[in-house]
Amino acid sequence: MANVADVANLAETHSIARHRRFPRINWPALAMIMPSVIALLLVGLYPLLFVVSLSFQRFLLNRPQNNGMFVGFENYATVLSDELFWSSLGRTLTMLVIVLIVQIVLGIAIAVLIDSSRWRIVNWTVKTALVIPIAMTPAVVGLLGVLIFNRDFGLVNYLLGLIGIEKISWLGDPTMAMVAIIITDIWQWTPFAALIMLSSLALVPHDMIEAARLDTKNAWMIFRYVKLPYLMPGITAFMIIRTADVLKLFDMPFTLTRGGPGVSTELISLYIQRMGFRIFDMGVASAQAVLLLILCIVLARAYIRFFYRAPESE
């Protein structure tokens, strides 16, 4: 069986050079990788090519007479001059900056707290509990937010009332509705930051901390110069994962505010969805989507450049 022999050669460590000299196709390996490649071509790449082509067409779901007409960059011109597009993008990026800062600071604080605490059972409970917000269905988290942020009988206003703060119309006020979305996101995703920071803290060598303790008793100095360098890769990874997440963010704000009041909490994904499936202009929505896609690709590139080692580098 020639194929098996090929595989055998390839499996050996010195096979790379030989492989280059005699480029032979390793059929069994190809057969094992192709199904997933084909699947992703069909459900991943083909829709992307489709959306690019849509972005150059007139395509209205509710008036399909002239659909498919090539309109050049008209849709892009519409998007770029659309104030709502820029404001939804701006809103998304503002939210991104706020949640990143808060979640990283809180995440580190929680990780350091757990790491330094000696209450074993409590630590274990907290670590287990941290996965709960992450696993919770975002659409349900949004609904729960509607209840908790309710002006009249919501838990948040009740608790604020205890310390003498007047009732806030969380979901009725443009700014406060955005704050409510941000708080909800912080509740759901700070545990993720904490988990990353906890596993990063576990990488700090114990004798390094011991050695540092001989030099200084200042806990902040030890954190800053001994522990923080070990946290940096985790922090940057978290930033980029969350950046992608916030650009995608749809489910939770959709059930929490549905973009309202008005368009005051309409994040970029919500706006594209509304453009495509409420205003029914698939052409313009596609142009918006392509611009978002470019942003995603830039970020994914950055992500992989900074964090992932390619599989061949050991």
Place this chain on the structure above:
Amino acid sequence: MTYAGNLPSKQATKVAVHRQRISITAWLQLALLILLLVFIFGPFYWMVSTSLKEQNDTFAIPPKFIFTPTLEHYNFVLFSPSAIVPTGLQNSLIVATSTTVLALLLGTPAAYVLARFEFRGKRDLWFWFISNRFVSPIVVALPFFLIARDLRMLNTPQALILIYLTFNVPLVVWLCLDQFRAIPRDLDEQAKVDGCNLFQAFWRINLPLAIPGVVVSAILSFIFSWNELLFALILNRSTGQTAPVQAANFMTGFGVKWGEMMATGTLIVLPVVIFAAIVSRHLARGLTMGAIK
């Protein structure tokens, strides 16, 4: 019983130090940790308790922390003649399970090949696999809606099962690749000597050893699919609604039925939360994998 006698001296001192130091700092830490637990569980508790409250108790000011629980909302959303939630949960289960199984079938052999062989373009291929996870779902949802419409796949579980592969296959490849790389290549050599072909070496030897990675990726893939709203909302509006879509629809009617809404929410969330809590250690590993290396 004295510890000092049995333990090496270093550990003994540690124990002693530990005893002395249940200090203010330690109590403060305990207080903060408990506060943290309250923050994490608070909203969750509020959802479950509202689902068990009479409508009147929901509106009570101050909120009722102690109340007579009722199962009427669960009864209504699950067993009333107009109940749609059981179908929703069933649809979600079918979709999430199928897409997870499919993603594993497609992803694990690919991860194995990527872990074992060098070939030209491997870096790019791998990058492309992973980058699918970073594409915003709305970008794919627009064209996929039209494609599914033309193929008459709207409102079927098949459309969702397929589209969820866009994030599940990369997830499986990403997590399992690491797992396969950790398995010594000697085992492959041995398998070859014993007459296994590549697929047999993968199926009989490597896959069983990679089970931890496979399980973690399966769990994450199931949870993400179970929770997904955007695709489900766009592709399955009428029949074949998944549970999150039904939850989202609660906000469109007149007069919010909080009890029923929270009962539905609890039914959706509870399976994944219990699941996640049971495997929390592995889950944390899966979520943070790649992030800190």
